[in-house]
Amino acid sequence: MSNNTKFTGQSFKSVGTRPLRPDGLDKVTGRARYGADIQLPGQLTALILRSPHAHATIKSIDTSKAEKLKGVKAVLTSADLPDKNKGDQDLFDILDNCMARKKVLYDGHSVAAVAAIDAVTARAALKLIKVEYAILPHVTDVDEAVKPKAPLLNRKCITQGVEPTPKKASNVAKRTEFGHGNTETGFAEADFVKERNFKTEQTHQGYIEPHACVASYSPDGTAELWVCTQGHFVFRQQCAALLGMDVSKLRVTPTEIGGGFGGKTHVWAEPVALALSRKANRPVKLVMSREEVFRASGPTSATSIDIKIGITKDGTITAGDATLRYSNGPYVGPWAMLGAMTAFACYDLKNVRTVGYEVLVNRPKTTAYRAPSAPMAAFAVESVIDELAAEIGMDPVEVRIKNAAKEGSQSSYGPVYGPIGIGPTLEAAQKHPHMSAKLGKNQGRGMACGFWFNFGGQTCTDLNIAPDGTVTLTVGTIDVGGARASLSLIAAEELGISYEDVKAVVGDTTSVGYNDMTDGSRGTFSSSMATIIAARNAISILKERAATMWEIPVDKVIWEEGHAKATGKKHGNLAPLSLAEIAAEAPNTGGPIAGHNELVADGAGVSFATHICDVEVDRETGRTKVVRYTVIQDAGKAVHPTYVEGQYQGGAAQGIGWALNEEYIYGDDGRLQNPGFLDYRIPVCSDLPMIDTQILEIPNPNHPYGVRGVGETSIVPPLAAVANAVSNAAGVRMTHVPMSAPRILKAIDSAQD
Amino acid sequence: MAQLVSTKINNDPIQFVCEPQEPLLDALRDRVGLTGVKEGCGTGDCGACSIILDGTLVCSCLVLGVEAEGRAIETVEGMADGATLHPLQTKFLEHAALQCGICTPGFLIAAKALLKNNPAPTEEEIRYALAGNLCRCTGYDKIVRAVQDAAKVMRKG
Numbered sequence: 001m002s003n004n005t006k007f008t009g010q011s012f013k014s015v016g017t018r019p020l021r022p023d024g025l026d027k028v029t030g031r032a033r034y035g036a037d038i039q040l041p042g043q044l045t046a047l048i049l050r051s052p053h054a055h056a057t058i059k060s061i062d063t064s065k066a067e068k069l070k071g072v073k074a075v076l077t078s079a080d081l082p083d084k085n086k087g088d089q090d091l092f093d094i095l096d097n098c099m100a101r102k103k104v105l106y107d108g109h110s111v112a113a114v115a116a117i118d119a120v121t122a123r124a125a126l127k128l129i130k131v132e133y134a135i136l137p138h139v140t141d142v143d144e145a146v147k148p149k150a151p152l153l154n155r156k157c158i159t160q161g162v163e164p165t166p167k168k169a170s171n172v173a174k175r176t177e178f179g180h181g182n183t184e185t186g187f188a189e190a191d192f193v194k195e196r197n198f199k200t201e202q203t204h205q206g207y208i209e210p211h212a213c214v215a216s217y218s219p220d221g222t223a224e225l226w227v228c229t230q231g232h233f234v235f236r237q238q239c240a241a242l243l244g245m246d247v248s249k250l251r252v253t254p255t256e257i258g259g260g261f262g263g264k265t266h267v268w269a270e271p272v273a274l275a276l277s278r279k280a281n282r283p284v285k286l287v288m289s290r291e292e293v294f295r296a297s298g299p300t301s302a303t304s305i306d307i308k309i310g311i312t313k314d315g316t317i318t319a320g321d322a323t324l325r326y327s328n329g330p331y332v333g334p335w336a337m338l339g340a341m342t343a344f345a346c347y348d349l350k351n352v353r354t355v356g357y358e359v360l361v362n363r364p365k366t367t368a369y370r371a372p373s374a375p376m377a378a379f380a381v382e383s384v385i386d387e388l389a390a391e392i393g394m395d396p397v398e399v400r401i402k403n404a405a406k407e408g409s410q411s412s413y414g415p416v417y418g419p420i421g422i423g424p425t426l427e428a429a430q431k432h433p434h435m436s437a438k439l440g441k442n443q444g445r446g447m448a449c450g451f452w453f454n455f456g457g458q459t460c461t462d463l464n465i466a467p468d469g470t471v472t473l474t475v476g477t478i479d480v481g482g483a484r485a486s487l488s489l490i491a492a493e494e495l496g497i498s499y500e501d502v503k504a505v506v507g508d509t510t511s512v513g514y515n516d517m518t519d520g521s522r523g524t525f526s527s528s529m530a531t532i533i534a535a536r537n538a539i540s541i542l543k544e545r546a547a548t549m550w551e552i553p554v555d556k557v558i559w560e561e562g563h564a565k566a567t568g569k570k571h572g573n574l575a576p577l578s579l580a581e582i583a584a585e586a587p588n589t590g591g592p593i594a595g596h597n598e599l600v601a602d603g604a605g606v607s608f609a610t611h612i613c614d615v616e617v618d619r620e621t622g623r624t625k626v627v628r629y630t631v632i633q634d635a636g637k638a639v640h641p642t643y644v645e646g647q648y649q650g651g652a653a654q655g656i657g658w659a660l661n662e663e664y665i666y667g668d669d670g671r672l673q674n675p676g677f678l679d680y681r682i683p684v685c686s687d688l689p690m691i692d693t694q695i696l697e698i699p700n701p702n703h704p705y706g707v708r709g710v711g712e713t714s715i716v717p718p719l720a721a722v723a724n725a726v727s728n729a730a731g732v733r734m735t736h737v738p739m740s741a742p743r744i745l746k747a748i749d750s751a752q753d
Numbered sequence: 754m755a756q757l758v759s760t761k762i763n764n765d766p767i768q769f770v771c772e773p774q775e776p777l778l779d780a781l782r783d784r785v786g787l788t789g790v791k792e793g794c795g796t797g798d799c800g801a802c803s804i805i806l807d808g809t810l811v812c813s814c815l816v817l818g819v820e821a822e823g824r825a826i827e828t829v830e831g832m833a834d835g836a837t838l839h840p841l842q843t844k845f846l847e848h849a850a851l852q853c854g855i856c857t858p859g860f861l862i863a864a865k866a867l868l869k870n871n872p873a874p875t876e877e878e879i880r881y882a883l884a885g886n887l888c889r890c891t892g893y894d895k896i897v898r899a900v901q902d903a904a905k906v907m908r909k910g
Contacts, residue, residue, distance in 0.1 A: 030789015258855025653892030
């Protein structure tokens with residue numbers, strides 16, 4: 001069966017409605033089981049010993065006393081997790097991050113672990129492990145780390161992507177470049193050119209559920225893992241590789257997930273829990289504390305970004321140039337590259353060049369955080385565009401509309417765009433009542449745009465029709481915020497049955513084929529594509545069965561509104577057969593009825609948003625409050641509009657936190673000073689206003705229903721939108737995020753000097 | 754030395770054994786099996802472990818298990834009346850006031866405590882009353898609306 005996924009422009013009955021989510025009842029009654037709620041007979045408690053140093057050589061680890069403590073069943077060091085994938089640098093980096101080998105590379109890096117009969121015993125055992133360190137000089141700041149005399153994290157780190165290949169090691173692991181045209185020519189054509197440096201601090205995804213798993217390794221070489229993850233198949237692959245297991249012998253069951261936002265796309269402690277279980281021959285539960293979550297998982301990059309943009313008097317951007325330095329933690333990732341790709345993606349530019357540098361620092365491994373790397377780049381670019389708009393006396397929305405990318409534009413990162421939503425979101429912003437509302441004293445308004453690629457990827461889905469005509473939909477993408485509701489709507493739509501007759505579940509790694517993880521806003525996009533085709537496959541079987549029941553040729557049977565209908569003069573008078581009626585006869589017509597699909601979901605439509613923000617700045621204290629906020633974003637097709645709004649609001653709130661409050665603060669000793677929710681302050685209910693949303697629907701031509709991913713783009717504009725608003729309210733350009741009260745006061749004071 | 758603690762949890766007489774240094778949160782989750790009470794931080798900053806103790810909203814991670822002796826505890830597991838949901842639970846579902854749902858038990862308990870003391874809170878009062886509960890998914894908009902709507906339903910009785 002071919003996978004025809006082209007948009008057809010059909011009308012909908014179920015899609016676009018707002019039913020209650022199928023997993024909701026369990027979540028409001030406390031029944032839903034998350035990572036830490038799993039309990040196995042004979043289960044041990046595991047804890048991890050972490051480095052107090054930012055950078056040090058491990059001279060020795062003595063675990064003998066801990067091993068002798070009563071109730072301790074296993075003590076683990078890197079010796080128990082040898083490198084089984086010689087030559088695979090990516091897997092080695094993951095392994096080294098899970099359990100340090102020769103060196104610790106950040107405050108919080110794991111060095112040993114114990115499994116014991118209870119937490120009290122495990123804590124006592126950790127204290128008995130003696131680690132001897134030789135402290136090395138460290139560097140945590142991204143601009144300091146690129147300096148020639150900066151302490152080196154990795155003596156073998158030679159910058160990739162530079163010709164000729166450098167002879168000396170540095171902390172710059174990789175250089176990437178994107179763009180087209182000639183920026184020098186472009187700047188020469190400009191009437192005004194603005195250059196600035198911007199900084200953003202490191203933030204954490206801040207999911208409320210700490211990482212948690214239960215591992216059970218059996219002496220026969222098979223194992224099970226229950227874990228809160230955004231991708232149980234990816235976790236299976238990586239854990240199996242690190243432990244030297246056959247992939248199919250490890251069964252991973254995803255629990256409900258208490259937030260991830262990219263932070264639960266990476267394995268942290270899961271291989272350690274499995275190795276402890278293997279050593280102790282007992283099930284092991286490992287739950288991170290909040291402090292561990294901050295020190296050793298998650299964060300996004302800290303950045304330093306140079307922007308140069310040229311513009312003519314009539315508002316045409318003639319050239320854009322960006323140099324982006326992103327902290328990666330101790331291991332190289334794609335973070336500056338993603339910033340370089342997204343920085344100018346909203347605009348149709350003749351001349352554009354972006355260069356990204358991946359910088360190693362003594363901080364935890366940088367991890368994806370919702371549209372990873374795009375918010376910082378957008379902050380820098382959108383701030384300068386606002387300044388240039390003011391310079392030429394043009395409305396900031398008008399300038400953006402004039403330069404917005406459209407269908408046929410070559411994007412700054414390469415591909416030519418299909419139908420896209422940047423222009424429509426800007427026009428909607430221009431017309432939005434928020435844009436013309438009156439501002440109060442000390443208030444300012446800002447707006448900004450944002451882009452995210454979206455992703456498709458490998459997907460495998462099963463749709464099984466039960467004898468009573470109800471349907472089980474088994475997907476392999478994790479539901480992070482209501483996807484089971486959306487996918488049930490999609491199955492109901494395609495089959496022509498009611499939403500209540502579909503039950504969507506997330507299968508474990510033995511229930512369906514491999515699925516990529518829920519990242520890149522792909523969960524609903526890709527699994528809905530596979531669901532539609534699986535349902536169409538089931539319908540062709542349902543039609544065959546109806547033909548058998550009627551004893552007529554199958555080409556005389558059509559499927560409409562959940563029924564098989566016979567067509568043509570000869571058979572048209574036969575009463576339609578419902579899905580339930582056909583399902584009831586399945587034992588006599590060929591057995592169970594199911595639809596299946598596996599595919600690589602290509603053509604995830606790119607996504608754009610425009611945000612409007614009003615703030616009030618207290619000029620005495622620097623305290624800033626967001627007083628009104630509006631999100632306008634293209635969803636392609638909003639399958640369950642309430643949960644689309646939820647994605648818009650949640651992303652905006654995270655972006656507001658990043659813009660005003662959230663940052664990793666390191667001391668001179670290289671230790672994280674604020675690893676807790678008290679000192680790393682995410683927005684609370686009283687910090688925010690209602691967040692208005694407007695959903696635009698510019699169909700994605702590559703999806704049968706026009707769906708685009710919606711999860712990530714909403715975090716891209718807020719840093720810039722809030723910064724533009726604060727800059728307008730305070731009368732001084734803000735260039736450092738978060739715009740905490742001290743930074744705002746300092747900016748106001750230095751503008752007055 | 755572990756101690757025996759006698760309490761009333763969601764109107765049932767419950768006894769559990771716990772160590773003197775053990776937080777009530779751990780006792781409820783690990784000893785009584787009430788895993789609807791969630792741990793997000795263990796330091797009283799996130800509110801996921803909110804319970805009502807003798808009528809007062811508290812973070813169960815900041816109370817010792819042994820302190821529950823002779824006291825009445827309300828958790829999310831006790832909010833519904835059999836199959837009939839509490840209006841707050843219904844409205845949280847209807848307004849999609851949860852995405853991942855890990856903070857939901859704490860929010861429901863905190864909102865219940867609020868509406869008991871103030872049946873007609875303003876938006877600002879709701880926002881300040883729930884400021885001790887962190888949600889990272891929703892931006893709070895739909896949570897505030899759900900509480901407003903539930904308050905309306907409960908006032909009509």
